[in-house]
Amino acid sequence: MAGRRVVVFPSSAELGPVLGHLVTSRAEKAISSHGRFTLGLSGGSLVSMLSKELLAMPELDCSKWLVGFCDERLVSFDDPESTYGLYKRQLFSKVNIPDSGILTIDSSLPVTECAEDYTRKLKEVFPNDDFPVFDLLLLGMGPDGHTCSLFPDHPLLEETKKIVAPISDSPKPPPQRVTMTLPVVNSARCVAFISTGGSKAPVLKEVLEGREGPAFPAARVVPTNGELFWLVDDPAAASLTIQVERLGSGAKL
Numbered sequence: 001m002a003g004r005r006v007v008v009f010p011s012s013a014e015l016g017p018v019l020g021h022l023v024t025s026r027a028e029k030a031i032s033s034h035g036r037f038t039l040g041l042s043g044g045s046l047v048s049m050l051s052k053e054l055l056a057m058p059e060l061d062c063s064k065w066l067v068g069f070c071d072e073r074l075v076s077f078d079d080p081e082s083t084y085g086l087y088k089r090q091l092f093s094k095v096n097i098p099d100s101g102i103l104t105i106d107s108s109l110p111v112t113e114c115a116e117d118y119t120r121k122l123k124e125v126f127p128n129d130d131f132p133v134f135d136l137l138l139l140g141m142g143p144d145g146h147t148c149s150l151f152p153d154h155p156l157l158e159e160t161k162k163i164v165a166p167i168s169d170s171p172k173p174p175p176q177r178v179t180m181t182l183p184v185v186n187s188a189r190c191v192a193f194i195s196t197g198g199s200k201a202p203v204l205k206e207v208l209e210g211r212e213g214p215a216f217p218a219a220r221v222v223p224t225n226g227e228l229f230w231l232v233d234d235p236a237a238a239s240l241t242i243q244v245e246r247l248g249s250g251a252k253l
């Protein structure tokens, strides 16, 4: 790992612009080094924060972006639980990402076939990698320590071969989902967790400062060669005792 950075902002209003800048700076770097920017998106609270920040950038050019989903819920795209559906309405319909640059699940398939189909799509765009190497993955963390759709104590945490796995017993609804596996997450060039709000404080402390017993899924995200950022706000960081960086909205990562 290139080193973990835990960066604390006074509130999500200060965190947002730094997240926006992280995305565009990693996009610029990726496009100049290999001609495209591969970005993995998560759902939940990230959708509106990221969409707002990117839409505030008048010069944003997404024509060389290739966007996938770190996890997705197996519901139709017009269901309010669909992560793709939310991004489509809030972001994709308003920027110049080509349709061919958005890798979606086929939500009409049963969950196992859906994971296989999404695996095929990822392999097509990452033909040379055993595990896709995304330029940037944006992750969230639930109050139970889950990330992507990798939940505490779930057998999927031990997956070492699959790129994408189906899950049909997600403790957080909806129960059927597909998720990138830990080997994919840990192959990325850069991973950034975005975690805000006081409900995340107890688990954030355990994830970042260690705990007895099996590690939370989010704590198992340790990119082999990539950067790891934890971008959090003061309420989420309230219980931390480790040293953190404190930055404001103008910071560049």
Ligand SMILES: O=C1O[C@H](COP(=O)(O)O)[C@@H](O)[C@H](O)[C@H]1O
Pocket (backbone or CB within 6 Å): 041, 042, 043, 044, 045, 046, 070, 071, 072, 073, 139, 140, 141, 142, 143, 146, 147, 148, 149, 172
């Ligand atoms: O169910 C999910 O939850 C996590 C965390 O969401 P948050 O709203 O607590 O930030 C999210 O990262 C994941 O993509 C989603 O499917």
